[in-house]
Amino acid sequence: MNMRVFYKSLLFLLGFFSVQTKTEIEVNVAAWGKADQSTTYENCDAQRALDGINYTFTHTEEKSNPWWKLDLTKTYSVNRVTITNRLDCCSYRIDGAEIRVGNESSDLNRNPICAVVSTIPAGATYSYSCGGMEGRYVIVDIPGTSKILTLCEVGVYAIGPFSEEDSCEDET
Numbered sequence: 001m002n003m004r005v006f007y008k009s010l011l012f013l014l015g016f017f018s019v020q021t022k023t024e025i026e027v028n029v030a031a032w033g034k035a036d037q038s039t040t041y042e043n044c045d046a047q048r049a050l051d052g053i054n055y056t057f058t059h060t061e062e063k064s065n066p067w068w069k070l071d072l073t074k075t076y077s078v079n080r081v082t083i084t085n086r087l088d089c090c091s092y093r094i095d096g097a098e099i100r101v102g103n104e105s106s107d108l109n110r111n112p113i114c115a116v117v118s119t120i121p122a123g124a125t126y127s128y129s130c131g132g133m134e135g136r137y138v139i140v141d142i143p144g145t146s147k148i149l150t151l152c153e154v155g156v157y158a159i160g161p162f163s164e165e166d167s168c169e170d171e172t
């Protein structure tokens with residue numbers, strides 16, 4: 001290896017490592033939040049979309065405009081949202097679901113739409129880019145009459161590291 005190639009390689013590596021140290025980390029903050037939903041069928045409560053188990057699911061009653069709402073307790077810049085659909089039955093029910101990110105806790109439709117689900121195959125996890133939309137709340141809702149909203153898992157990926165208050169380094 002001549003010196004020119006050596007220096008070029010060295011510069012490349014230095015550039016590589018400097019980029020690496022600046023790389024921001026994508027963190028799934030969904031489970032840090034508290035979930036709620038419009039109605040609950042039997043014991044299929046809203047938190048079941050956050051338990052890390054793909055076969056446990058939330059389930060609303062069959063009503064108009066069902067929704068599921070996640071309160072992240074503070075505002076995050078949401079990079080993407082993932083939804084895992086039900087495997088055993090009724091995968092079509094998720095069709096047309098709207099994913100919203102915003103700061104409106106009561107009038108949920110005022111939160112801007114990040115993406116609309118066309119369809120998700122049974123048991124699959126699909127990812128929807130939200131491009132850094134800011135919000136404390138992530139909502140999944142299905143507009144229409146006689147709808148059932150079921151979610152197996154929801155992931156909310158924000159770009160970290162976050163503010164210093166998220167770090168425990170200073171706590172002894």
Ligand SMILES: [Ca+2]
Pocket residue numbers: 048049050051052053054055056057151152153
């Ligand atoms: Ca689950």
